[in-house]
Amino acid sequence: MWYPGHVQKAKRQIKENIKKIDAVIIVLDARAPVATVSFELDIFKSKRKLFVLNKSDLSDEGYNEIWKSEISKTFPVFLHSKHTKRAELVDFVSRNVPPDSRVCVVGVPNVGKSTIINKIVGRHKVQTGAQPGITRGVQWVKIENFTLMDSPGILYAEIFVKEISAKLLLVGCLPFEQVPDDIYELAYEIYREASGDVAALHEKLEEFGRKRGLLRKGGVVDFERSKQLFFKELSEGRFGRFTYDREPELFWKVVERSHNI
Numbered sequence: 185m186w187y188p189g190h191v192q193k194a195k196r197q198i199k200e201n202i203k204k205i206d207a208v209i210i211v212l213d214a215r216a217p218v219a220t221v222s223f224e225l226d227i228f229k230s231k232r233k234l235f236v237l238n239k240s241d242l243s244d245e246g247y248n249e250i251w252k253s254e255i256s257k258t259f260p261v262f263l264h265s266k267h268t269k270r271a272e273l274v275d276f277v278s279r280n281v282p283p284d285s286r287v288c289v290v291g292v293p294n295v296g297k298s299t300i301i302n303k304i305v306g307r308h309k310v311q312t313g314a315q316p317g318i319t320r321g322v323q324w325v326k327i328e329n330f331t332l333m334d335s336p337g338i339l340y341a342e343i344f345v346k347e348i349s350a351k352l353l354l355v356g357c358l359p360f361e362q363v364p365d366d367i368y369e370l371a372y373e374i375y376r377e378a379s380g381d382v383a384a385l386h387e388k389l390e391e392f393g394r395k396r397g398l399l400r401k402g403g404v405v406d407f408e409r410s411k412q413l414f415f416k417e418l419s420e421g422r423f424g425r426f427t428y429d430r431e432p433e434l435f436w437k438v439v440e441r442s443h444n445i
């Protein structure tokens with residue numbers, strides 16, 4: 185919906201690389217496992233699938249356990265956070281792929297794919313090679329009993345209901361400037377339900393904007409800037425830990441819709 189050009193390119197790149205891959209690590213946001221799994225898993229048919237529930241330091245602890253046990257009924261799943269040690273993550277992958285597997289990390293934008301790759305590889309930056317003049321194929325890095333593709337596979341969500349966009353917005357997986365107002369409004373309602381915050385959206389942005397000095401001439405709050413900064417900080421966990429997807433049945437509906445697992 186928001187990325188037509190990129191979607192085509194991403195799909196093409198993944199298709200080109202898919203033949204070389206034995207297993208995929210699908211990174212989801214632990215706050216919104218349904219919204220962040222809403223893409224065509226079909227392209228990974230016949231590949232081994234491992235799930236990482238990422239940013240679990242920003243999601244509700246009770247729901248982390250619920251989601252972990254739910255997804256583990258069918259797939260290997262790992263709760264990852266910024267506190268997770270490299271050895272635990274590497275061990276999870278090693279234990280769950282056949283020896284000598286070629287593995288890649290996939291997920292929607294901003295879900296934490298590069299963070300996961302960097303932790304597994306044990307360095308700080310994925311080199312992108314995006315500068316003009318640098319052409320570079322995919323690199324493979326040998327890790328214990330598997331080999332990791334060092335560039336992430338970017339997947340774009342299929343937004344078939346507005347709730348998916350709203351939840352992607354809440355977890356920072358959509359570009360804040362391009363999201364229409366009705367999605368912001370829906371996202372705020374979902375946040376209110378998860379957090380128990382009673383303030384109405386307008387009231388919230390007025391208060392937040394004033395506190396941050398996001399004012400226009402005449403001292404009125406700049407609502408556009410206030411809205412974008414509020415949602416950015418919310419997605420970074422600055423106002424607490426919340427889980428927005430709370431229905432495991434929906435996860436399986438989305439996964440089974442087009443996906444032969």
Ligand code: GDP
Pocket residue numbers: 238239240241242264265266267291292293294295296297298299300336421
């Ligand atoms: P990518 O676009 O999927 O490759 O996502 P990145 O790896 O670039 O991560 C996006 C943002 O999420 C960055 O600001 C990371 O620092 C942050 N991030 C990634 N993993 C975690 C995590 O487990 N916890 C928290 N709090 N932030 C994370």
